[in-house]
Amino acid sequence: MKRTVLSAAILLLSGMALQGAAQAASDEPIQPIKPPASINVGMVELGKKLYFDPRLSKSGIMSCNTCHNLSMGGTDNIPTSVGDHWQQGPINAPTVLNSSLNLAQFWDGRAADLKAQAGGPIANPGEMAFTHTLAVNVLQSIPGYVREFKMVFGKDKIDIDQVTLAIAEFEKTLVTPNSRFDQWLLGKKDALSKDELEGYALFKDSGCVACHNGEAVGGNSFQKMGIVEPYKGKMSDGRAAVTGKDEDRFNFKVPTLRNVEMTYPYFHDGAANTLTEAVDVMGRLQLGKKFTKDENAKVVAFLKTLTGDQPNFTMPILPPSSDATPRPTPFK
Amino acid sequence: MKRTVLSAAILLLSGMALQGAAQAASDEPIQPIKPPASINVGMVELGKKLYFDPRLSKSGIMSCNTCHNLSMGGTDNIPTSVGDHWQQGPINAPTVLNSSLNLAQFWDGRAADLKAQAGGPIANPGEMAFTHTLAVNVLQSIPGYVREFKMVFGKDKIDIDQVTLAIAEFEKTLVTPNSRFDQWLLGKKDALSKDELEGYALFKDSGCVACHNGEAVGGNSFQKMGIVEPYKGKMSDGRAAVTGKDEDRFNFKVPTLRNVEMTYPYFHDGAANTLTEAVDVMGRLQLGKKFTKDENAKVVAFLKTLTGDQPNFTMPILPPSSDATPRPTPFK
Numbered sequence: 001m002k003r004t005v006l007s008a009a010i011l012l013l014s015g016m017a018l019q020g021a022a023q024a025a026s027d028e029p030i031q032p033i034k035p036p037a038s039i040n041v042g043m044v045e046l047g048k049k050l051y052f053d054p055r056l057s058k059s060g061i062m063s064c065n066t067c068h069n070l071s072m073g074g075t076d077n078i079p080t081s082v083g084d085h086w087q088q089g090p091i092n093a094p095t096v097l098n099s100s101l102n103l104a105q106f107w108d109g110r111a112a113d114l115k116a117q118a119g120g121p122i123a124n125p126g127e128m129a130f131t132h133t134l135a136v137n138v139l140q141s142i143p144g145y146v147r148e149f150k151m152v153f154g155k156d157k158i159d160i161d162q163v164t165l166a167i168a169e170f171e172k173t174l175v176t177p178n179s180r181f182d183q184w185l186l187g188k189k190d191a192l193s194k195d196e197l198e199g200y201a202l203f204k205d206s207g208c209v210a211c212h213n214g215e216a217v218g219g220n221s222f223q224k225m226g227i228v229e230p231y232k233g234k235m236s237d238g239r240a241a242v243t244g245k246d247e248d249r250f251n252f253k254v255p256t257l258r259n260v261e262m263t264y265p266y267f268h269d270g271a272a273n274t275l276t277e278a279v280d281v282m283g284r285l286q287l288g289k290k291f292t293k294d295e296n297a298k299v300v301a302f303l304k305t306l307t308g309d310q311p312n313f314t315m316p317i318l319p320p321s322s323d324a325t326p327r328p329t330p331f332k
Numbered sequence: 333m334k335r336t337v338l339s340a341a342i343l344l345l346s347g348m349a350l351q352g353a354a355q356a357a358s359d360e361p362i363q364p365i366k367p368p369a370s371i372n373v374g375m376v377e378l379g380k381k382l383y384f385d386p387r388l389s390k391s392g393i394m395s396c397n398t399c400h401n402l403s404m405g406g407t408d409n410i411p412t413s414v415g416d417h418w419q420q421g422p423i424n425a426p427t428v429l430n431s432s433l434n435l436a437q438f439w440d441g442r443a444a445d446l447k448a449q450a451g452g453p454i455a456n457p458g459e460m461a462f463t464h465t466l467a468v469n470v471l472q473s474i475p476g477y478v479r480e481f482k483m484v485f486g487k488d489k490i491d492i493d494q495v496t497l498a499i500a501e502f503e504k505t506l507v508t509p510n511s512r513f514d515q516w517l518l519g520k521k522d523a524l525s526k527d528e529l530e531g532y533a534l535f536k537d538s539g540c541v542a543c544h545n546g547e548a549v550g551g552n553s554f555q556k557m558g559i560v561e562p563y564k565g566k567m568s569d570g571r572a573a574v575t576g577k578d579e580d581r582f583n584f585k586v587p588t589l590r591n592v593e594m595t596y597p598y599f600h601d602g603a604a605n606t607l608t609e610a611v612d613v614m615g616r617l618q619l620g621k622k623f624t625k626d627e628n629a630k631v632v633a634f635l636k637t638l639t640g641d642q643p644n645f646t647m648p649i650l651p652p653s654s655d656a657t658p659r660p661t662p663f664k
Contacts, residue, residue: 052403053403054401054404054408055409059410059414060408060409060410061398061408061410061414066393069386070647071384071385071647071648071649071650072386072650072652073652076386076392076393077387077392077653077660078391078392078393078659078660078662081393082391082393082662082663085418086417086418086662088662088663261652262652264652264653265659273655273659274655275655276655310649311647311649312646313646313647314644314645314646314647315402315403315643315645315646315647316403317403317642317643318403318404320404320405320593320594320596321409321596323605323606323607323608327410327597327605328409328410330410330414330418330420331414331420
């Protein structure tokens with residue numbers, strides 16, 4: 001009997017210890033990024049070519065990579081993008097890195113997933129200015145693509161769903177694990193400096209983490225821009241454009257802070273050039289908190305630990321057009 | 333004595349046999365492309381980043397790779413390029429592939445070498461629309477570049493000569509050996525089909541090879557566009573703009589035919605969309621020869637054997653701007 005009680009007590013204590021360890025990890029409001037799983041490699045290789053192919057634009061010079069440049073944090077690093085005929089875009093191009101972790105795509109969440117997003121810019125008259133039909137016609141005229149689509153999808157005929165599915169599959173691989181912060185989360189306790197850890201403590205204690213949490217440190221909710229004070233920059237309807245509800249005005253998808261050191265300028269209008277400025281504005285407008293210079297620097301130091309492994313692949317070589325391929329019309 | 337004569341005869345015969353073998357290879361007017369030698373690897377890695385960096389343009393969205401796209405044969409595959417604020421370029425962007433083999437750079441040869449060329453588009457108001465001073469200021473403000481320039485050039489201060497030297501060093505690596513035609517030249521006698529070999533014979537016998545010869549199958553002389561018949565398309569002064577001599581009017585650098593399947597559209601004005609059309613026009617205007625449909629197809633088949641190994645490298649990740657980096661001004 002005594003022995004049974006003792007065994008039970010030991011079992012219970014072991015269980016508690018294990019649970020305690022598990023809790024220590026899950027206690028943190030940010031989780032490490034996991035490398036992608038369930039990836040279709042053939043579809044990724046096809047999607048990579050399409051992502052870099054400017055023949056999906058009317059002009060023949062704009063590809064997904066033009067505004068979501070994978071050499072530069074998956075963005076174009078300008079306030080708003082340049083579209084066909086040098087049109088000025090209405091909103092800052094969000095990073096494609098880790099975008100598979102977003103609850104929806106675009107600042108206003110109007111696309112449910114990456115596949116739905118991928119078709120948008122191709123047919124947007126202010127962006128790539130093409131049509132889905134014309135884009136498919138171009139691809140169908142290129143023998144190298146016809147073969148590769150057939151290998152991946154098993155069909156002779158290319159359609160826009162295959163195109164956007166392949167681009168989305170490639171984009172799923174664009175996660176950035178192994179940041180110094182994630183190394184710290186995963187147990188490398190010397191991965192962060194004292195200042196960076198103090199910055200993380202401030203990030204949590206001040207309330208930033210209320211919106212910027214989870215695997216992507218954001219991307220998982222819509223929130224109002226200007227909770228405590230109104231935003232003084234350029235405004236757009238935000239989420240209300242999708243829901244039609246007045247209470248969603250000025251609501252935007254919370255951007256991921258992963259690789260934020262590379263995704264300047266900040267906010268929906270790209271008005272903040274530096275992290276120092278962005279942290280200051282966010283503190284005041286969203287939290288009613290004026291960070292001191294020292295606090296601001298520490299939060300920025302923490303944010304810079306969120307830069308993970310960047311995309312690492314061989315630049316794709318695109319299959320050449322054939323005599324039958326419709327030519328781009330950049331100046332019409 | 334007899335023995336000496338015999339030895340001498342044997343030596344003579346051996347010498348003739350060796351000379352015969354050497355002649356068989358050197359008899360061909362086209363030589364195989366050799367991989368690059370004497371390459372500074374650190375400089376290449378730096379130059380690769382610069383080649384892909386749109387911060388060398390006023391707008392922040394145009395890099396060398398925009399018009400000389402390494403995914404597409406080192407060209408933009410449109411008749412004339414799109415410059416800053418969507419300006420229309422005056423002439424077709426030549427391929428950067430194998431450009432180290434050219435006797436000079438640009439269609440009119442106004443740049444003596446790759447280094448001299450690299451500075452041109454950055455400061456051309458119709459292309460990247462920046463200045464050398466502003467480009468260097470941007471680079472000097474980026475800590476990742478400052479370190480890498482120092483590693484490569486041993487100096488704290490970046491200057492435009494270092495920038496163009498590094499870009500040129502990267503471009504020297506952009507040769508495309510191992511085409512099927514080169515495999516044939518190097519002894520793989522089944523590398524070409526009967527039609528392709530007949531096309532090569534036509535290419536030689538008709539006189540194309542008079543201008544398109546050497547390692548790059550072109551790029552080593554200036555020739556008049558329209559020798560037998562005048563060219564009906566858009567004309568520019570060509571080489572005369574550099575030399576000031578009237579006899580150089582309509583003279584252009586003969587373009588390389590390496591990878592010509594990928595470098596459409598053709599001619600200085602990009603007016604020929606297909607190889608069939610380009611071969612037809614060249615035959616009539618330069619040689620006074622109207623190729624039959626069958627001959628044309630065979631020459632085109634031969635030309636497609638000139639596609640070599642395309643650039644094969646990991647897409648570069650660019651060092652992020654700092655708070656002090658001047659921001660691009662795409663809409664000013």
